[in-house]
Amino acid sequence: MTTENTPAVSRNLEALTRGMWRENPAFVMLLGLCPVLAVTNSVINALAMGLATTFVLILSSTLVSLIRLWIPKQVRLASFILVIATSVTVVDNLLQAISFEVHKALGAFIPLIVVNCIILGRAEAYASKNTLSKSLLDALGFGAGFSGACLCMGTIREVLGSGTFAGIPLFGPDFAGWSIMVLPGGAFFVLGFLLLLFNWLHERKKTLHNVTTLAAERAP
């Protein structure tokens, strides 16, 4: 890593974009899979879950980053958990006020954001060691990456499962939905297939890279 030599702007950009693609929490690091699988049977639910998690991530990262110098090392995990639980309670009540329907659909999965490994992971690995602005960018990046993953799953499952996108019918009245897609089994299949796709892309990129470097070495 040559982060010491790069200018501050690109380092901040790196903190922001890292979570979106290269270290995507759901697809690359396989963290916090419970909500990605459980509530993505429709686009609206998936989006609400993504936004709620992003909000918790931003709130907890901000608080942890602000109080990081006052927390003794021995009790840091317990304090982080408390901060996260407080943020989740705030989000839970907020969502209930904004849209009661969505809150009912997500049910116990909103309070379960507390045990989402991504949030504790970012608090421990990044926010407890970095300044407020950088932690915010990092939280925003990882939140966007997580929301993107949720939305991706939600879109595939709703379009194939019920033939709609966010409630808008796409295929006309004759379309028979693949009911397996909205059932729990379908969630496992869609995520497995997406991981397969990413593996395939990664391997293809590696082979292409090898071929081009070999050709460049052989060229006179």
Place this chain on the structure above:
Amino acid sequence: MNSPLQIFIDACLINNFVLAYFLGLCPFLGVSNKTETAVRMGGAVTFVLLIASACAYGIHQMLILINAPYLHLISYIVVIASAVQLVEMFIKKYSPALFRAMGIYLALITTNCCVLGVALFQTSREYDFIQCLSFALGAGAGFTLALLIMSGIRERLDLATVPSVVKGAAVTLMVAGVLSMAFMGFAGMGR
């Protein structure tokens, strides 16, 4: 209306915590390589689930008494974490052999969404004390069952020839999908 046996079967088979609610996926994907570790993990989780469920019932009654429902989540997570710590110390002191057998899994259960999930579900469904215990027992049995089946399949899968792009998490998730479909066959049981 909801007998303890019905709740047990519902939590264990019909709405299996891992395969229908996706709770406790991390250990499900992480430690389901070998049958032996799967059984130990299942045992440890069931034990903690029972204790956490009993504690959560007490807290719920207390919070109703002082009229502060917004404290549910915070107090649950703190109590579960300290209960796991207490259990760990207790086992370490009185049965070192059991402690060694359970190893790191005991500490890791604190962050298992299964435990918090049981506490939250039993609160929202307003179970009484006996119902809570059978719910926790059913969830633990279901978790152990799913882990055991998965580890059996994965031990066979190691010997199978699969394309290199599918290896690892992708094929594990697809197997879990098939397993989840199989468990859907239990729907409607005990009605």
